[in-house]
Amino acid sequence: MINLKEIKDPSFLSDLSIKELNELSKEIRTFLIESVSKTGGHLSSNLGVVELTIALHKVFESPKDKIIFDVGHQGYTHKILTGRAKDFDTLRQYKGLSGFLKKTESVHDIYEAGHSSTSIAAAAGIEFSKKYNGNSHKVIPIIGDGALTGGMAFEALNFLGGNKDHQPIIILNDNEMSIGENIGYLSRILNNIRSKTTYRKIKAKTYKILPRFLTKLTSKVERGVKGFFINNTLFDELGFSYYGPINGHDFKELIKYLESAKKSSKPCVIHVLTEKGKGYKFSEADQSGYWHGVSPFSVKTGESLSTVKDNVHSWSKIISEYMINYAKEKEEFVVVIPAMIGGSSFLKYKELYPDRIIDVGIAEQMAVTMSSGFATSNVDVFTPIYSTFIQRAYDQVNHDVARQNLKVVFGIDRAGIVGADGETHQGIYDIPLLRHIPNIKIAHPRNPIEAFKILNYAFKVNTGPFAIRYEKGNIFYDFSKGIPSSIYQLPKWEIMKDGEKAVFIAFGSILEQVKEEVTKLNLDVCIVDGKFIKPLDEEVLKYVSEKNVPIIIYEESTKQGGFGSAILEYFVNNKLNITNITLMGIEDQFVNQGTKEEILKELNLDLASIIKTIEKLI
Ligand SMILES: Cc1ncc(C[n+]2csc(CCOP(=O)(O)OP(=O)(O)O)c2C)c(N)n1
Known part of the structure; x- marks a missing residue:
């Protein structure tokens, strides 16, 4: 048994036999289920690619070879193999391990994402950069059948196809699902290819029962059969060498095809069939996508640990x-x-x-x-x-x-x-x-x-x-x-509570909390629901500006060019008399993971920070 928490990098894989690789897969699956049951996360996509990720790290040399995960939500086994199993109890938590790939976590995370369908285009750039940096590494984007429905993936395939000087190895991880059911004609084409794999199973059986000389003969026939059935896929037509479809849970097959692709002089697509959610009965049976991304659950019953109150x-x-x-x-x-x-x-x-x-x-x-x-x-x-x-x-x-x-x-x-x-x-x-x-x-x-x-x-x-x-x-x-069907909200704001010492303008659910707290503390503040971010309510803006008191504009959004900016533009353009304006919002930065409460606190945008700001100004 390998202690997953002691893995430093994937180099140990080169010494493992197929039997040991299978044992490792089992161990990783158990670890993933246990771990995600506590933190929540993308369970089923990760359970599906355990063998594929191990095989990739066995055949290729990361980070010299560039392994790029599309979206990046299926990178958990990659994280384990690159020395991060020990951090899994912090997965997706505040200041913890990211649920996606992250360059700051590991040199093996060579490209980051979160949004879908970027991997082939990124691979094209990395591939073409070889001309300038002289690298000879392989570039291997891994894209799901869902992510392949994104337009950018097609744009990149169109660009790369038939290119003799560049040989990215595109791994199509086909589990027949996007988050839930996959859609469109492409998924029908993949289905069609999948259904033609039956000849492979027949092949496997025939090999077992035939004498050697007949096996050789069959293999010749089989090449013909393969040509007849599997060639001329969409990918061949687009100018790629197409390998597959292959069983994504069979190490022998995976390693064989990855090794062949490594030697290919043409860009290629390896079509790998995987089972989303493999190894956990609840996620295996999932059709709706519930187990794609889950909150903490009981491993035994599969039930969510979050409790939701009535209504x-x-x-x-x-x-x-x-x-x-x-x-x-x-x-x-x-x-x-x-x-x-x-x-x-x-x-x-x-x-x-x-x-x-x-x-x-x-x-x-x-x-x-x-x-x-x-x-x-x-x-x-x-x-x-x-x-x-x-x-x-x-x-x-x-x-x-x-x-x-x-x-x-x-x-x-x-x-x-x-x-x-x-x-x-x-x-x-x-x-x-x-x-x-x-x-x-x-x-x-x-x-x-x-x-x-x-x-x-x-x-x-x-x-x-x-x-x-x-x-x-x-x-x-x-x-x-019921749901009211005839009362309208015209594009107007609402003064939820009037007051004379300061004005607080915001939108969204924070308003009820602010109103409650301000009332409790008996603060003489005017609270405005700016429910229409556009158009602004000029009447209310004129009214509050005439109060000649500090105005606080709050948004749980970037400040740059946001709601506060819009109001400032209005005040300036209309030369309104305003003494003092404070903008509360997100500065010019990207915002990391954590619970909403933790993040708002860090950004000084939580209820306590709002009240502190109001109290300081009145
Ligand atoms: C641009 C964009 N839209 C939507 C999503 C949400 N999303 C995350 S994963 C996913 C499904 C991906 O399916 P697939 O590529 O087949 O991967 P699988 O999870 O099945 O392995 C979707 C729709 C996203 N990440 N990016």
């Missing part, structure tokens, strides 16, 4: 319930969603309206432009995209939707601090990204009723592009009360 729901659920209601009301309504049906809580909607939800895969740009097509055809459309992923579709929102003033309602999910996923996933850039785009309105409700009123306005009154932001995290709402 407490995720914000995503609040919004998706509204959409179920709206779909009931309006026939000409669809949801267009890029690969996050589970994450954005649209599984129930999909069950009720399977024909009125379109998953386009990991293709945010496509989702936005397709939505513009629906809007052009007078079909109402809701397009939920995580704040961090809308970064991918800036031009589509600007050029395809807003410029044509089309009625697309964007759901900016996970807006604000997201916690354990860290730097790559924080929802803190969408405000500056969207707010300068003409025609668009941006809102952020502080509670579910406000959200429903805002959505009624967005769908039933407003005629142009609209973005509603909502947070990661839970909120109380009793659905037995």
Whole structure:
């Protein structure tokens, strides 16, 4: 038995036999299940690539050879083999081991990600840099069948195919799933290739029963059969040597094909079949994607250890319930969603309206432009995209939707601090990204009723592009009360509590907490719900500026070009009399992982910091 916590680097793998490699895989799986059950994390993607990652580190010499994991959420075995098993109890925790690859953690993490479909393009750059740095290393991007649905992956394949001087070895990790079900014609092509593997199984059996001279003959026939069945895949046509599909849990097969690819003089694709969630009965049976990313759970029962109180729901659920209601009301309504049906809580909607939800895969740009097509055809459309992923579709929102003033309602999910996923996933850039785009309105409700009123306005009154932001995290709402369908929230702010010593302007769920604390402490502060980030409420701004008292503007988002900037621009442009303004928001930095509470505290954006700031100013 190998003590995983004593592994320093992957060099020990070269001495291990197939039997020992299999034992190591078993040990790693047990470790991953135990460990992720305590910290939470991307379980099933990691259980699927244990053998593949070991084989890669056995055949290639990291970090000289460049192993690049697409997204990076499946890098746990890589972390173990590169000396980080001892840190797994801090996985995804504040100041702990990242859930993705991180250059500061290891020299073996040569490229970082978090967003999908970047690995082949990055590999192209690393491959082409050899011309300048004289390196002779191999470049090996590992991309999942889900990540392959992202446009950038195709752009990179298109660029690299047939290139004689450059030989990246692309590993297609095909587990037939994205987070949940994979979609599109590409996944059908892969299915088709998979179904043709039957000849391999026949081959294996034939080899066992035939005498040697006949085996040789069969092998000749088999080459013909292979040519007939497996060649001319999409990848051959794109100019790659295609190997596979091979069994991603069989070391002999993995090592054999990786060694051949190492010698190839053409760029190649090795198509590896893996089982997502392998080795844990609950994750093996998962179809919906529940085990893709999990919170702490009981290993024995598979049950989550988080307890949710009655009538407490995720914000995503609040919004998706509204959409179920709206779909009931309006026939000409669809949801267009890029690969996050589970994450954005649209599984129930999909069950009720399977024909009125379109998953386009990991293709945010496509989702936005397709939505513009629906809007052009007078079909109402809701397009939920995580704040961090809308970064991918800036031009589509600007050029395809807003410029044509089309009625697309964007759901900016996970807006604000997201916690354990860290730097790559924080929802803190969408405000500056969207707010300068003409025609668009941006809102952020502080509670579910406000959200429903805002959505009624967005769908039933407003005629142009609209973005509603909502947070990661839970909120109380009793659905037995129904969802109001006719009260609108016009683009106006609300003075939640008036006061004369200072003004506090913010949006989102923090407002209720601030109001409660300020009332408790008897502070004479005016609290404004700036629920519309765009357009600003000029009337309220004039009113509060006339108070001639300090104004605090708070946003759980980057300060640069944000809500506070917008208000400052307004004050300056209108020469309003303001004595003293304090902007509370995120400085010019990326924000690391941790719980939301830990991060807000570190950034001086938690409730205590707000109250301290107010008290200092009044
Ligand atoms: C641009 C972008 N959109 C969405 C996501 C969310 N996401 C993370 S992993 C994943 C599925 C990846 O599927 P696949 O590549 O097949 O890897 P697997 O987890 O199945 O091994 C998705 C949609 C993301 N990381 N980046």
